[in-house]
Amino acid sequence: MAAVNPAIHDTHHDGHAGHDDKPHGFLHRWLFTTNHKDIGTLYLVFSLTMFFIGGSFAMLIRAELFQPGLQLLQPETFNELTTMHALIMIFGAIMPAFVGLGNWMIPMQIGAPDMALPRMNNWSFWILPFAFLLLIGEIFMPGGGPQGGWTMYPPLSLEGGFNVAFMIFAIHLMGISSIMGAINIIATILNMRAPGMDLLKMPVFVWSWLITAFLLIAVMPVLAGAVTMLLTDKYFGTSFFHAAGGGDPVMYQHIFWFFGHPEVYIMILPAFGIISEIIPTFSRKPIFGYQAMVYAIASIAFLSFIVWAHHMFTVGMPLGGELFFMYATMLIAIPTGVKVFNWLSTMWQGSLTFETPMLFAIAFVILFTIGGFSGVMCAIVPADYQYQDTYFVVAHFHYVLVTGAAFAIMAAAYYWLPKWSGNMYSEKWGKIHFWSSTISVNVLFFPQHFVGLAGMPRRIPDYNVAFADFNMISSIGGFWFGASQLIFVGVIIHCVYFSRQRATAQVWEGAHGLEWTVPSPAPFHTFSTPPVITNDMLAHGDVSH
Amino acid sequence: MAQTQGAYYVPHGSHWPIVGSFGLLGAVGGAGLWLNEVMVGKPIMAVGIGLLVVMLFGWFGSVIRESLAGYYNKQVDVSFRMGMIWFIFSEVMFFAAFFGALFYARTFSVPWLGGEGHGALTNFYLWPQYSAAWPTNGPQDIGGAFSTMSPWGIPLLNTLLLLSSGVTITIAHHALRTGHRARLLVFLALTVILGAVFLGFQVHEYAEAYEHFNLTLGSGIYGSTFFMLTGFHGLHVTLGAIMLTVMWARCAKGHFTRDNHFAFEAVAWYWHFVDVVWLGLFLFVYVL
Numbered sequence: 001m002a003a004v005n006p007a008i009h010d011t012h013h014d015g016h017a018g019h020d021d022k023p024h025g026f027l028h029r030w031l032f033t034t035n036h037k038d039i040g041t042l043y044l045v046f047s048l049t050m051f052f053i054g055g056s057f058a059m060l061i062r063a064e065l066f067q068p069g070l071q072l073l074q075p076e077t078f079n080e081l082t083t084m085h086a087l088i089m090i091f092g093a094i095m096p097a098f099v100g101l102g103n104w105m106i107p108m109q110i111g112a113p114d115m116a117l118p119r120m121n122n123w124s125f126w127i128l129p130f131a132f133l134l135l136i137g138e139i140f141m142p143g144g145g146p147q148g149g150w151t152m153y154p155p156l157s158l159e160g161g162f163n164v165a166f167m168i169f170a171i172h173l174m175g176i177s178s179i180m181g182a183i184n185i186i187a188t189i190l191n192m193r194a195p196g197m198d199l200l201k202m203p204v205f206v207w208s209w210l211i212t213a214f215l216l217i218a219v220m221p222v223l224a225g226a227v228t229m230l231l232t233d234k235y236f237g238t239s240f241f242h243a244a245g246g247g248d249p250v251m252y253q254h255i256f257w258f259f260g261h262p263e264v265y266i267m268i269l270p271a272f273g274i275i276s277e278i279i280p281t282f283s284r285k286p287i288f289g290y291q292a293m294v295y296a297i298a299s300i301a302f303l304s305f306i307v308w309a310h311h312m313f314t315v316g317m318p319l320g321g322e323l324f325f326m327y328a329t330m331l332i333a334i335p336t337g338v339k340v341f342n343w344l345s346t347m348w349q350g351s352l353t354f355e356t357p358m359l360f361a362i363a364f365v366i367l368f369t370i371g372g373f374s375g376v377m378c379a380i381v382p383a384d385y386q387y388q389d390t391y392f393v394v395a396h397f398h399y400v401l402v403t404g405a406a407f408a409i410m411a412a413a414y415y416w417l418p419k420w421s422g423n424m425y426s427e428k429w430g431k432i433h434f435w436s437s438t439i440s441v442n443v444l445f446f447p448q449h450f451v452g453l454a455g456m457p458r459r460i461p462d463y464n465v466a467f468a469d470f471n472m473i474s475s476i477g478g479f480w481f482g483a484s485q486l487i488f489v490g491v492i493i494h495c496v497y498f499s500r501q502r503a504t505a506q507v508w509e510g511a512h513g514l515e516w517t518v519p520s521p522a523p524f525h526t527f528s529t530p531p532v533i534t535n536d537m538l539a540h541g542d543v544s545h
Numbered sequence: 546m547a548q549t550q551g552a553y554y555v556p557h558g559s560h561w562p563i564v565g566s567f568g569l570l571g572a573v574g575g576a577g578l579w580l581n582e583v584m585v586g587k588p589i590m591a592v593g594i595g596l597l598v599v600m601l602f603g604w605f606g607s608v609i610r611e612s613l614a615g616y617y618n619k620q621v622d623v624s625f626r627m628g629m630i631w632f633i634f635s636e637v638m639f640f641a642a643f644f645g646a647l648f649y650a651r652t653f654s655v656p657w658l659g660g661e662g663h664g665a666l667t668n669f670y671l672w673p674q675y676s677a678a679w680p681t682n683g684p685q686d687i688g689g690a691f692s693t694m695s696p697w698g699i700p701l702l703n704t705l706l707l708l709s710s711g712v713t714i715t716i717a718h719h720a721l722r723t724g725h726r727a728r729l730l731v732f733l734a735l736t737v738i739l740g741a742v743f744l745g746f747q748v749h750e751y752a753e754a755y756e757h758f759n760l761t762l763g764s765g766i767y768g769s770t771f772f773m774l775t776g777f778h779g780l781h782v783t784l785g786a787i788m789l790t791v792m793w794a795r796c797a798k799g800h801f802t803r804d805n806h807f808a809f810e811a812v813a814w815y816w817h818f819v820d821v822v823w824l825g826l827f828l829f830v831y832v833l
Binding site for chain 1: 553555556557558559560561562563565566567569570573574576577580581604620623624625627628631632634635636638639640641642643645646649650653654655657658662663671681682683684685687688761762763765766767768769770772773
């Protein structure tokens with residue numbers, strides 16, 4: 001794996017020997033880049049920034065909910081914060097983080113020099129800051145930001161002022177970005193694999209991204225269509241969602257959740273992939289049931305298209321529909337169970353060590369499963385009539401998104417940071433970050449199950465005094481969790497700029513896979529010529545044939 | 546799938562993506578201002594769209610130059626093909642959202658408003674005089690009484706036009722592959738003309754609908770689905786025709802060889818996609 005790559009054509013030099021140096025100058029390096037590692041870094045930095053912006057909104061929400069009554073915020077501002085918190089965290093923090101990880105790792109894991117379509121890769125990223133400029137800029141426009149919730153249900157969402165058009169256009173831009181990113185990932189995985197890297201020898205992370213990319217291309221355009229209908233209903237007099245004109249507001253919900261449910265899996269499948277990389281490494285065993293893991297991801301992706309209406313059980317659907325969506329939803333527990341049991345079986349009788357990525361991965365398995373269980377509870381139609389729009393649902397999806405998706409992203413950051421930067425992070429501070437986050441996140445979200453079951457509605461700034469104690473506990477957990485993430489930033493900055501401890505190529509004793517065969521930090525162009533892959537270099541996969 | 550040997554191609558950096566981002570920001574930011582009646586939005590939108598056009602010329606221009614200089618290998622070609630295929634799939638899903646709205650309205654929301662199934666009380670209390678039918682502009686007669694286009698006039702003609710254009714572009718493609726330049730240029734031009742005539746008829750039909758049939762975008766759910774589906778399709782035909790025109794110019798310049806003409810094929814795929822969407826429209830919007 002030579003760092004110098006005479007084989008790479010560089011049109012600046014008329015196809016003669018390429019230069020391996022990074023481009024000079026800030027603009028060339030970051031704005032015009034076609035390098036998957038630089039673009040991956042841009043995505044990850046952007047994601048972390050959005051994580052803190054969206055997180056600061058959550059802090060304000062928890063501050064208002066610290067006590068019953070209205071203390072800090074006007075109800076409109078509170079609604080604005082809940083709406084923006086969700087949009088920023090989903091489209092700005094979680095999704096770009098996974099795309100950034102995919103950008104960094106997929107070419108290295110399949111033995112490719114870069115992504116298949118590097119310039120489009122650049123554009124996928126560089127649309128995002130502009131999309132969020134529009135979205136966050138709404139807060140400062142007349143009438144403030146959107147207040148109708150991230151799901152933008154009409155007719156409420158159409159009552160906004162300036163923000164309606166800008167929110168819709170911001171979502172269009174995010175959609176364009178996601179679709180181009182996904183097309184790139186599919187083309188990379190299908191077209192750029194090194195010889196010998198058969199589909200069923202790819203790391204599970206690569207598999208999870210291949211399937212996620214398919215989901216993205218399938219549903220982001222549907223969201224674009226749904227918000228376009230909102231736009232024309234508001235500004236051009238159409239009646240898609242007006243009953244008086246023969247339309248139906250519930251129709252919006254169907255179209256939205258046809259996007260929205262696969263979207264949920266877009267935010268968790270790459271996390272499954274990450275966990276499936278980390279657990280074998282620190283168990284020093286190949287992953288248990290590799291093919292079953294791949295098929296489970298594919299089954300979950302397929303099922304994600306036929307369960308959308310479980311988000312709208314209380315909306316007034318025919319009974320047959322409710323039953324169908326209830327049973328289809330419960331089916332998802334089967335492939336998800338396969339994954340959880342396979343992670344446990346991988347750890348079974350392994351030589352476990354508990355470095356920070358492994359701690360996050362184990363916490364993921366336990367806490368994501370809690371979120372999965374409360375999901376099955378929500379799938380039961382008669383029970384969901386009670387849970388709908390309560391804090392129980394808030395607790396459920398924060399367990400899958402914070403202790404699920406976000407924990408997996410943090411696990412991935414710790415796991416691959418030495419490969420990216422060439423330095424080891426501080427294990428001590430990583431562990432402090434882990435324990436602080438894991439304890440606080442449960443203090444934050446676990447009590448919300450109880451207030452939700454007792455009937456506390458979500459998206460309301462005030463509440464019955466009966467819920468006061470649990471809310472105060474939850475808010476304390478929230479501030480604690482928020483503050484803990486400052487440790488994360490500190491660990492990253494220390495690792496990249498100040499750490500004296502150099503990382504080896506393999507970094508982790510039990511690590512297998514192509515990315516661990518190249519030096520740390522990984523050279524600017526990883527594989528100039530296709531690597532020759534031997535079985536012991538594979539992360540996992542069916543070595544038997 | 547993966548190559549056994551040979552060099553990879555990684556393009557150098559480019560300023561076109563960031564130009565495109567500014568273009569997008571201008572286009573949608575300006576449109577957002579305009580919709581909110583801030584009139585400075587109009588010129589901002591125009592500048593944004595202008596930037597996007599410049600970006601497209603610049604970006605494709607550098608790709609064409611690199612391709613003609615022979616930098617691209619088989620692997621790059623396959624990547625481009627995959628990119629185009631999945632882009633068309635995303636377009637299919639975009640249209641699926643609007644077809645879904647049409648089917649949902651016809652199968653569920655309109656019958657429910659008319660009192661079918663669990664909509665009985667809605668109908669009884671809100672709009673007892675309304676009985677479900679298609680086409681409809683809803684229980685409150687949004688946009689006033691209207692009549693619909695006969696599918697057997699212009700729409701049928703348009704179907705024949707687009708189907709023939711599918712044939713002509715295939716003939717052009719064969720001519721390209723067998724090296725018959727004159728035939729290629731004639732049939733490609735014919736394809737563009739058929740597309741342009743289709744669009745002309747579509748414009749005429751819209752004018753007719755607005756002036757004589759009182760069928761407008763505001764004619765309840767029928768008008769909404771009719772104009773949004775045919776409108777987005779028309780937009781795609783326009784884009785396709787522009788791309789075909791560019792292909793004609795590139796053919797005339799001799800950019801393509803028998804074996805190396807992916808841009809032509811990509812546009813042909815896109816044109817067939819637009820064709821297939823029309824067949825769906827003709828069936829579900831006009832005939833049924």
